[in-house]
Amino acid sequence: MAYILNRNFKKDSRLKKNDILDVTIESLAFGGKGLLKIDGKALFVRNSLPGEKLRVKVIKSRSGFAEAIPLQTLTRSKYYVEPECSHFKYCGGCSLQNLKYEEQLVQKERQLKETIEHLGGVKDVEMEPIVPAPDVFHYRNKMEFSFSNKRWLTEEDEHKPKDFALGLHVPGNFEKVLDIDNCHLQSELSNRILNSVKESTQSEKLKAYDVRNHNGYLRYLVIRQSANTDDLLVNIVTKRDEPDKLKKVVEKLLIDCPEVTCVVNVINEGVASIAYGSKINLLHGDGNLHERIADVNLEIGPQEFLQTNTKAAELLYAKILDYADFSKDDDVFDLFSGVGSISLYIAPHVRSVTGFELLPEAVDSAGRNAASNGILNCKFISGDMRELFRDLDFVKKAHGIPDVIVLDPPRGGLHPSIPKRISQLKPSKVVYVSCNPASFARDLKLFAERGYKLKKLQAFDLFPHTPHAELVSLLEYEQK
Ligand SMILES: C[S@@+](CC[C@H](N)C(=O)[O-])C[C@H]1O[C@@H](n2cnc3c(N)ncnc32)[C@H](O)[C@@H]1O
Known part of the structure; x- marks a missing residue:
């Protein structure tokens, strides 16, 4: 009581x-x-x-x-540590920063196991020990900051302008933004970029966006910095297509941070609060980010996906190879293949890889990436997974029957038709990569109903100080 x-x-x-x-x-x-x-x-x-x-x-x-x-x-908890970041008290970006890193791992592993047991209906899940991130700070290769005309005022902020902020939303508040000048999840250089853009957009008197009334010009600042090359892409997302307004901002940015290799301006005229849009203005450089994962060189468009922790992603990709245990005559399907990062990584170990991906521009990047790496046994197909797998006879005729399927869906996981279609293709193994244990557990149940049993599972901490983690699993078909 x-x-x-x-x-x-x-x-x-x-x-x-x-x-x-x-x-x-x-x-x-x-x-x-x-x-x-x-x-x-x-x-x-x-x-x-x-x-x-x-x-x-x-x-x-x-x-x-x-x-x-x-x-x-x-x-105080015996696991308490003093947070490194001065914004910790208000910012929801890394809510576990005051918990000892070793204990973050213990808690994440336990939560993942419990979620999969509870929602996936799997008893006594056996998990290999969670893999810690190689770096616990400055690990993100992409940060997305919001502009807002409503600053979240802290005690220290009283003298600062109330109608301009560039930073992160405070938890539970869609409207107000906490102004950030030093984010510990990104590099020192990316923080310099953040501050340069903040200074110049204010001195140019550009209006920050108002999410309630949908007016204002500046919406997001997205900074993407490669870990294994010197590339650095800055994307300023605006409400209107008026790139001339950004001329001085870009000039100052290239003086303050000559390391910046590319600047783009994405236009989002819609009401959805997303840093994506239908038009991209190229303001500096070639318009793409270049990154290397293991031996694979990747060109990634400003709106295309790449795991946000490059070094930890390399460990995760090695686990995909380990779990799949490919043979040289395997034909593989890579579902949700993005710019082809997993396909191209596994290509030297198998006979063929067919990647399936929604975004046509990511499919184009994947094709270019295969060519630039001299990889000849991969092809990429564009479309919605649900539609692409609707007619399985066509899939088999056009792309063959896969021995192994690798899949890495977005947070929502799989449409229920996908486990069904996969089971009709009958690969002997499915390697499922997930960033959401809840949708993963739900999908696991659907696979289990069709004879695919969870054989191996490991979590990777791609996101230290946040509650998130990534999972790699091996499902194998077992005859009933
Ligand atoms: C988590 S990312 C994985 C990308 C890639 N496997 C990687 O590791 O870089 C998920 C990908 O699924 C794509 N996607 C989202 N919904 C899709 C759908 N309905 N059909 C096909 N692809 C989809 C996204 O565009 C994104 O590239």
Whole structure:
């Protein structure tokens, strides 16, 4: 029974909104909130760490769970570390930064295992130990900052302009942006770029976007820096197609940061809050980012996908090879193939790879990447996976029958028709790469119903200090 401090709990011991009580956090829940059980009911506590004793206030109470915010720290967690970043208190970007890195790994591994057991219906999941990130700070090769005409005002920000910010959204607020001048997830150089663009867009009096009224000009700043080449692409996303307005901004950027190899201006005239658009203006350089993963050279368009932690992705790709255990006469399908990074990495180990990808421009990049690497046994097909696999007779005639399928879908996972179609193609192995344990677990169930059993599983920490991780798994077909 919980000891509620601000009301007579003997009459009603169930947690209610505004209850104040002292608790000890037991673990971290999926998504990063602290978790404990009170009379069998889960209590999630924002901004808390395992082992921490806190006085908390309940802000939400439902039949199965309640949620609270900390009012006071009574005893610090033994896993507490001083956060490196001065923005930590307000910024939701890396909510686990004050948790010892070793403990972040322990918590992530446990959460992943529990999620897969619970949602995937798999008992006693065996997981190889989680692979730590090679670098725990400055590891991201891509950061996306938002412009806003509504600054989130901190105590230190009182004297700064209220109608301009370039940074990250504070958690739970779609409108206000916390101005950031030093993000520890990106490189020092990328921070210089952030500050140069911030200074010049303000001195040029360019208007930051208003997400409520959909006016203003500047929407996003996307910085992409290669880890294994000297490439650096800056993308300024604007509401309107007026690239001349950015002339001085680009001139100053190239003086402040001569390392920048490419600047583009993507136009998003729509209302969706995304850093993507239908038109790209080239302002400097050749319009692409060049990166190398292991021995594969990749050219990536400004709006095309690449794993955001290059060094950790190299470890993950090696695991795909390990789990697939390819033979030289294997024909492989790579679903959701992007710019061909996985296809081209595995190509030397197999007879052929056919990549399937939605974005035609990514398919074009993949084709160019195959050619520039002298790889002749890969081809790439453009279309929506659902449509592409609708007519399996056509797929078999056009592309053959795969021995192994590798798939790396977006966060939402697979449309339910895809596990069905894959099972009709009957590859002996499926290597499933996922960035979302919940959708992965759901899809695992669909595969299991069709005879594909989870054989191996390992998590990779591509995103230190955040609640996210990447998974690689091996599913094998077992005759019933
Ligand atoms: C997580 S990324 C993986 C890309 C690539 N495998 C890699 O490692 O770089 C997912 C890819 O799926 C593509 N995609 C999203 N929805 C799709 C769909 N319905 N059909 C085919 N491809 C899709 C995206 O454009 C993106 O390139």
